[in-house]
Amino acid sequence: MFQRFGVCARVASASSVARILVSVKSITANQKNNYYSSITAHTTPTCAIRSFGFQNINHKHRSHSSYCLIQYNKSETEFLINEMNSKHLSAGSPYPPLKDGKLRFYNMRFCPYAQRSLLVAYAKGVPLDIVNVDLKDKPEWLFEKNPGAKVPTIETAQGSLYESLLVSDYLDEVYPKGPLYPKDPFKKTLDKIWMENISKVTGPFYRIFFAKGDAEKIKEGLKELLEGLELFDKELKKRGTLFFAGNEAPGMLDYMFWPWMERIPVLKLALPDALDYEAQKVKNAALEKWRQAMKNDPAVQAVYISPENHHLFMKSFAHNPKPNYDLLAE
Numbered sequence: 001m002f003q004r005f006g007v008c009a010r011v012a013s014a015s016s017v018a019r020i021l022v023s024v025k026s027i028t029a030n031q032k033n034n035y036y037s038s039i040t041a042h043t044t045p046t047c048a049i050r051s052f053g054f055q056n057i058n059h060k061h062r063s064h065s066s067y068c069l070i071q072y073n074k075s076e077t078e079f080l081i082n083e084m085n086s087k088h089l090s091a092g093s094p095y096p097p098l099k100d101g102k103l104r105f106y107n108m109r110f111c112p113y114a115q116r117s118l119l120v121a122y123a124k125g126v127p128l129d130i131v132n133v134d135l136k137d138k139p140e141w142l143f144e145k146n147p148g149a150k151v152p153t154i155e156t157a158q159g160s161l162y163e164s165l166l167v168s169d170y171l172d173e174v175y176p177k178g179p180l181y182p183k184d185p186f187k188k189t190l191d192k193i194w195m196e197n198i199s200k201v202t203g204p205f206y207r208i209f210f211a212k213g214d215a216e217k218i219k220e221g222l223k224e225l226l227e228g229l230e231l232f233d234k235e236l237k238k239r240g241t242l243f244f245a246g247n248e249a250p251g252m253l254d255y256m257f258w259p260w261m262e263r264i265p266v267l268k269l270a271l272p273d274a275l276d277y278e279a280q281k282v283k284n285a286a287l288e289k290w291r292q293a294m295k296n297d298p299a300v301q302a303v304y305i306s307p308e309n310h311h312l313f314m315k316s317f318a319h320n321p322k323p324n325y326d327l328l329a330e
């Protein structure tokens, strides 16, 4: 099954791989409404993409020798989730029919909880059918999928599931390739404890943004936020690794924490004089190194929103009855 959305390529070097990825991106941008089509592209004489897509594999170039299947190379599944920036459906919108071979994922482009599960889906190469929903004017059918009508919600063959941590765990289990938890039960439980600790960052973060300029509330929120960030910095220093999951790649805890760390730079835009931001980076050096490494992760990059756009959205959210969900809509 996984071969269905892999890329068969003959690879000469790392730079060839990079060229393949560039090529795949440009092709798929043009073919974004046609995921099922087979794509054949040639980059260099030593490096040719032979087939792409997960319904219809193109076998016609099988005569070429020394193919390797690059399974789960994260960047290659980027096109699978390029519905991410589609318009948010609101009340009265007809229920969009399910798509074969894809997992229906109800999303809101700026939701950090949905982002958690998108990161996991992306990291594991899960083909998604993303439907963005307007959370202030919810489509009626969303309540049938999740009584709270929140995102993320996914629709599986057995029914709907929701809650970002649980959906992420489900995806990790159902798509076993590239497990995101440590095998060791103690380490896995420890990571789950740290997932609970994420609220020590998210709580004050939102209190600052919803303080509506109340200087006392902002000061209190910033103090708590810095304490929360320091906890994570200390934990990383204790582990002595680049990511919480080790030195190689992010794991579940890394992905569950990231969405708020992507949003932290918004503070500097919203409250430029409230903190010595550079000094904070030096103080929380392990966390800053982690942040930079996370920014290079293909899953993070695929779903990434810039601080400027987060800021625009958060302003629209804090000050308007109707947030600008479609800020990035194409």
Ligand SMILES: N[C@@H](CCC(=O)N[C@@H](CS)C(=O)NCC(=O)O)C(=O)O
Binding pocket: 108, 110, 111, 112, 113, 114, 135, 148, 149, 150, 151, 152, 162, 163, 164, 165
């Ligand atoms: N605990 C939930 C929180 C999800 C959540 O609050 N999502 C927000 C968007 S960021 C939502 O759907 N809000 C709509 C509502 O509360 O009605 C999770 O982890 O999935």
